[in-house]
Amino acid sequence: MTDSFSFTPENQIKAEEILKKYPATHRQSALVPLLDLAQRQLQGWLSQPAIEAIAAFLEIPFLKAFEVASFYSLFHLKPVGKHHVQICGTTPCWLRGSDELRQACTEHLGINLQETTSDQLFTLNEVECLGACIHAPVVQINDTIYENLTPYTLVEILKNLAKEEES
Numbered sequence: 001m002t003d004s005f006s007f008t009p010e011n012q013i014k015a016e017e018i019l020k021k022y023p024a025t026h027r028q029s030a031l032v033p034l035l036d037l038a039q040r041q042l043q044g045w046l047s048q049p050a051i052e053a054i055a056a057f058l059e060i061p062f063l064k065a066f067e068v069a070s071f072y073s074l075f076h077l078k079p080v081g082k083h084h085v086q087i088c089g090t091t092p093c094w095l096r097g098s099d100e101l102r103q104a105c106t107e108h109l110g111i112n113l114q115e116t117t118s119d120q121l122f123t124l125n126e127v128e129c130l131g132a133c134i135h136a137p138v139v140q141i142n143d144t145i146y147e148n149l150t151p152y153t154l155v156e157i158l159k160n161l162a163k164e165e166e167s
């Protein structure tokens with residue numbers, strides 16, 4: 001369903017609550033949390049109708065909302081798998097083995113960066129610093145940050161996530 005978007009009744013209430021946190025003269029300040037809410041409703045990505053709906057809700061131009069949605073790696077403009085694997089590739093993580101983590105993922109999942117497995121379970125991407133450099137190398141999968149990883153421990157995490165889907 002990508003040709004229209006509206007919040008579910010439950011999320012509409014959440015959206016109104018989010019909006020209340022900002023002065024009426026600064027509705028646009030709610031843009032990032034509302035885009036995040038829409039992305040969660042769409043299971044991890046933002047369709048153009050969703051961005052249009054948020055822009056209309058905030059009474060701002062579509063382009064302004066699109067600029068924000070396309071700027072932050074937090075937001076995804078095409079569908080992603082159920083588990084979005086984001087490997088930090090910034091210097092501290094790179095020095096501590098992010099290349100090896102990426103290679104382990106591509107070999108285990110059989111996909112390259114920016115691809116999704118055919119069962120739609122995993123999408124693989126590389127991102128900039130996830131803010132946990134002291135525990136490098138770091139990978140974010142959906143809302144969870146995994147730290148001090150090795151190729152082995154990361155593949156074990158991927159296997160466990162896949163196993164959870166079977167049960």
Ligand code: FES
Pocket residue numbers: 088089090091092093094128129130131132133134136137138
């Ligand atoms: S460089 Fe990877 S978390 Fe900061």
